Amino acid sequence: MDGIRERAQDEVSFPITRQRLMRVFQNLFDYGEKGIVALTTSNSIYGPVPAADYGQAMLWKEGKSVDLFELCTRPVEMAAQREAMAALRSRLMRAAERVHKQLDWAEAHMSERYRELPSYARQMGGDLLLLFFVGAITPRIWRLIDVAQRRVVWESDSDEIRSACGIAGTKPGQVSMLSDVQLPLASGADHLVVQLGMTRVVFVLDGESLVPAEWSVKKRDDYTDKAGSKSSLIARIDYAQNVFAALDARTGKTSKSFPAPSRSKKPSNFYSAPESGRIAISHRGGTVDIVDGFGDSHFTIRPFSQVPRTEALRVRLANDGDWLSAYGWDVFRAVDLTRREVAELPAPPPNLEDDPERVLYDGDMLATRYGVAFMDQSGLSVIPHSDLSWQPVIQPGRGASKKSGATYQRHLDQWRKPALTLKPAKKGNSWLYGSPDLPESEVPLRDGRPMQLLARVDLEDVKAARPENPWPKHGALYFFTAVDAEGAPLEDDLRNLNATQVLWSPGPFITPADSGERLAVKRPLKLAAHKADMPDISAVIVDAAMLSDAELEEYRDWLEQRNLADQPAGHRLGGYPTILQNNDLEAQAARFADDAHYPPRDSAEKAAASRWRLLLQLDSDDVCIWGTDSGVLYFLIHEDDLSRQNFSRIVSVCEGL
Numbered sequence: 001m002d003g004i005r006e007r008a009q010d011e012v013s014f015p016i017t018r019q020r021l022m023r024v025f026q027n028l029f030d031y032g033e034k035g036i037v038a039l040t041t042s043n044s045i046y047g048p049v050p051a052a053d054y055g056q057a058m059l060w061k062e063g064k065s066v067d068l069f070e071l072c073t074r075p076v077e078m079a080a081q082r083e084a085m086a087a088l089r090s091r092l093m094r095a096a097e098r099v100h101k102q103l104d105w106a107e108a109h110m111s112e113r114y115r116e117l118p119s120y121a122r123q124m125g126g127d128l129l130l131l132f133f134v135g136a137i138t139p140r141i142w143r144l145i146d147v148a149q150r151r152v153v154w155e156s157d158s159d160e161i162r163s164a165c166g167i168a169g170t171k172p173g174q175v176s177m178l179s180d181v182q183l184p185l186a187s188g189a190d191h192l193v194v195q196l197g198m199t200r201v202v203f204v205l206d207g208e209s210l211v212p213a214e215w216s217v218k219k220r221d222d223y224t225d226k227a228g229s230k231s232s233l234i235a236r237i238d239y240a241q242n243v244f245a246a247l248d249a250r251t252g253k254t255s256k257s258f259p260a261p262s263r264s265k266k267p268s269n270f271y272s273a274p275e276s277g278r279i280a281i282s283h284r285g286g287t288v289d290i291v292d293g294f295g296d297s298h299f300t301i302r303p304f305s306q307v308p309r310t311e312a313l314r315v316r317l318a319n320d321g322d323w324l325s326a327y328g329w330d331v332f333r334a335v336d337l338t339r340r341e342v343a344e345l346p347a348p349p350p351n352l353e354d355d356p357e358r359v360l361y362d363g364d365m366l367a368t369r370y371g372v373a374f375m376d377q378s379g380l381s382v383i384p385h386s387d388l389s390w391q392p393v394i395q396p397g398r399g400a401s402k403k404s405g406a407t408y409q410r411h412l413d414q415w416r417k418p419a420l421t422l423k424p425a426k427k428g429n430s431w432l433y434g435s436p437d438l439p440e441s442e443v444p445l446r447d448g449r450p451m452q453l454l455a456r457v458d459l460e461d462v463k464a465a466r467p468e469n470p471w472p473k474h475g476a477l478y479f480f481t482a483v484d485a486e487g488a489p490l491e492d493d494l495r496n497l498n499a500t501q502v503l504w505s506p507g508p509f510i511t512p513a514d515s516g517e518r519l520a521v522k523r524p525l526k527l528a529a530h531k532a533d534m535p536d537i538s539a540v541i542v543d544a545a546m547l548s549d550a551e552l553e554e555y556r557d558w559l560e561q562r563n564l565a566d567q568p569a570g571h572r573l574g575g576y577p578t579i580l581q582n583n584d585l586e587a588q589a590a591r592f593a594d595d596a597h598y599p600p601r602d603s604a605e606k607a608a609a610s611r612w613r614l615l616l617q618l619d620s621d622d623v624c625i626w627g628t629d630s631g632v633l634y635f636l637i638h639e640d641d642l643s644r645q646n647f648s649r650i651v652s653v654c655e656g657l
Contacts, residue, residue, distance in 0.1 A: 024054050024359055026375040028366040029123045030319040032275065034148050035061030036366070036373050037129060038380040039072055043119040046099055047088060047106025048081075048135055051115040054359050059147050060380055062370065071145055071152070072129075073115040076137050081110045084136040118143075119182075123319075125189025125230065125274045130210070134158055134182040144210065153208045158182055165212045167196050188228025189274045191249035200226075202233065204250050215252035227279065229272040232294070234279060239267045244279075246294045258295025262287050269312045276321030278337075285309045287396060288324070290337060302394040303333045303342055305552035308538040308583040309565060316366065323367040329599055334367035335393055336385075343388035345372060394553050408555040411545050412534075417613055418469045419533045419575020420462060422455075425526035429458035429476075432571075433623060434522025435512040436478050444501045446482035451501055452489070452519045454479040454618060454633075457527075457573055465527040469574070472645050475506035479616060479635060487517055489624060500652040502615070502635060504645060520623045525571070532567045532575035534559065538583040539576065541610035546603060569619050569632065577614045577634050580627075580655045586612040589636040589651040611639045615650065627656025 023044060029037040040055040042048070049055075057072035058065040085107050092099055118131040127148040134140045140158040145151065162168070186193040190205040191213075202216035225236040232246035232255060242260040247253065260268055260281045269282040281289040286307030291298045303326035307313060316325040324335040332347040348363055363376035371384040422430065436443060436453045444451045457477045462469060471477070482490040482499035490499060512522070535541050537556050547555070559565040569578045577585050584599065589612040591598035596605035615637040620630040627633075636651045 023362060024049055024117065025362045026056070026364045026377070027121055028364045028373050028375055028380075029121070029129065030273075030366060030368045031059075031123075031127060031147060032319050032369070034127055035059050036368060036370065036380070036382070037068070037123075037147050038373075038375045039068070039121055039129075040117055041119060041121055042117045043135065044102075045088075045136065046092070046102040047085065048076075048114075048116055048137060049106070049359060050109050050111070051117045052113070053109070054377075055115075055117045056375075056379065058380065060373075060382070065380070066150070068145075068147060068150065070115075071147075071150055072121075072131060073117060074133055074141070074143075076114050076116050078110065078112055078114070080137055081114055084138065085110070088136055120184050122184040122187040122192060123274055124187050124192065124205075128153065130184070130187065130192065132158075132182060132184060140182070142210070144208070154210060156210070161210075161212075162196055165196060165199070165201050165217050167199055167201075186226045186228045186233075187274060188233060188249065188272070189230045191228055191233055193226045193228070193233070202249055202252075213250055213252065215250075225267070225270070227270050227272045228274060229279065230275050230277050234270065234272055236267065236270070242268055242281075244270065244281075244294075256294045258291070261289045261291065261298045262300055269314070271315055271317055273317040273319050273321060275319045276317055278317060278321035280315050280317050280324060282312045282315050284312045286311075286313055288313060288315055288326070290324070299340075300396055301335065301340070301342075302396055302553070303335050304328055304331075305394060305549045305556065306538050306543060308536060308579050310579045310581070310583075311538075318366070318368050320369065323369065325365065325367045327365070332365045332372070334372050334388065336390070339390075340393050340395065341390040342393040343372075343385075343390045345374075345383070345388070348376070391549070394549055396553075408545070408547055408551050408558070411542075415535050415541055416533050417535075417575050418466050419530040420465055420469075420527045420573040421530040422457070422525045422527060422571035422573060425524045428524040428526050429461055430525040430527060431456050432523040432525060432618075432621075433518060433520040435518055436480075437476075437509040437512045438478070438503075438505060439510060442503075442505070444480055444503065446490070446499050446501075449483065450517065451480035451499075452483045452487070452517065454481050454500075454519070454624075455525075455571075455616065457525075457616070461527045462573065466529050470642050471574070472504055472506070475504060476509070477616075477647070478503045478505065479618075481519075483517075483519075487519070489519070500635070500650065502637075502647040502650045504647050527573070530572060530575055531564060532572060532578075534564050535576050536565070536567065536579060536583055538579075539610075540584070540586045540600065540606055544603065544606040544610045571619055572617050573615070575614060577617055578632055580631055585614070585634055585636060585653055585655075586610060588653055589638075592651050593638065593649060595638075612636050612651070613639060613642070615642075627654045629656035631656035 024040050024042045027039045037059050039057045051073040057068040059068055116137055119134045120132040122130045127146050129145050129147050131143045142156050144154040146153050181197055183195040185195055192203045194201055202213040203210045204213050227234040233249040235245050235247055237243055237245045242264050245254045245257040262283050264283045271280045279291040286302050286304050289298055289300050314327045322338055324337055326333040330347055332345045333342050335342045361377040366373045371382045373382045432455050459472050459475050462471055463473050480501045484490050567576055567578045587598055587600055587609040590596040590609035596608045600606040600609050615635040618633045620626050634653045641649050
């Protein structure tokens, strides 16, 4: 019997994503014919990072650069450094050891010649760049500079700015609390939106000074999403219908409103540039509307074909609006909006390391008239357009892509994974919660405590509902979770299960006990075939097939024509998972089984990750809330293990909405 019943030996769940403490950001700003500004910022609240050792600031044009370091940083006296560190230590005295290591590092790097990096930077019209020095060091200031003339145009203490807006600051001794947030959200040629504490305020240029727009301070407008452009402030005024408006930043009056050209079930992201009247509206699924004249004309592109339907691309417009930058996880695409062509370059994925005693860099890439600019810790480089391989960009519904002969169809049989939905019933041989119909000696233990049943799936019912399936043809599958002393699922700080176990038993079965510990009273289930048997366009198994953009676009159309593009939530056995965040569950499983890196680095690792598949997903209900919100619990299994009916290497992952 022990050779037939398989138990999990290696219980795996997704770990806590740690906050990365010491981080600097490389930023690129396109100033058209004046060149490109490359600037390092750092918004760490756990101690300042010295600019001289880790910062850069320059104006680059056609191979020549002008130093902007002193203009874009500020000197800080030793007394102010000590005061900031003392305040941080007082506030964070009960923080984790790794935070104190960060503070030790910052304190060790104090010096008489210390210069502070800006926390944030925002490009405005002309040659203006606004810098925010709003970290732990006081006084906190805003500084407006002219990058071409290399001069400070305006500078003000942030406390005076808050006072002019009627917004209280922090109390003495507090450092970087929520009430002291000063976060730039959007900027246009002569206007800026900043979050001050819990309030968003519009500022406008008055001569060479920034002042709060009177209407914004009085009205406390409700338009939380905004973008700046050459002539107007752009705000979303209707979330349900994705309707936008062009506002006069000085008066708040609407000059024109317009809907997003492409339909979207959820609010879309939108972007503009200080010297452009063009707007880019990025929808979930990777579609981007390029809108001119505040709705007078538009065209639609899809820079990346393989974007999950739950995600929208992060994009940026060049200052003149002629170039679009589109950012993937480890790929960057530049789009020539005049010729409607796209070129791809590799990009370093976000740095997920977490070393409290080492500064980590986040680079930046930007498509401009000079080429694609790239900045990392080693400096700035620019790849000319002539060195890139350009292809027509996908234009949905415009016949922009040539038919590829439906080559994706040769993969359909391999991609198809049988799926069954599990729905509530009055009675049935499958159920949620309750007690397992197994001898007590067969119920798995965790720390000496019996694990609790999440679900029992009867395999005879599975065979009846879906005769062609990869699961054992008899017996039952049991899904267990470890529980705490109160009998609740044992979870970490991010609501991931600490330990799960899957067991297959061919029987015989006993009558389950009506009493004893259990998560909830038994809830019978009925099984039925489900349509979620084909992968989303962004699934790793599709990525591993290395299809062209045109082929991916055809597969997308094939899914949509058959109403298979969205995988609805709900309890499900097999098939493909409902996508809540990133469509990377199989890649996560491969990472924790040491089959591949995360994210997969090449076609071989993508193929390895694609060998993992969904075994079961359980939706949140009134008994169990999965993830940090009402999410889903997923169990994944390797193809080889499933074919051997081996359930000892299961990976469980929780994701919230």
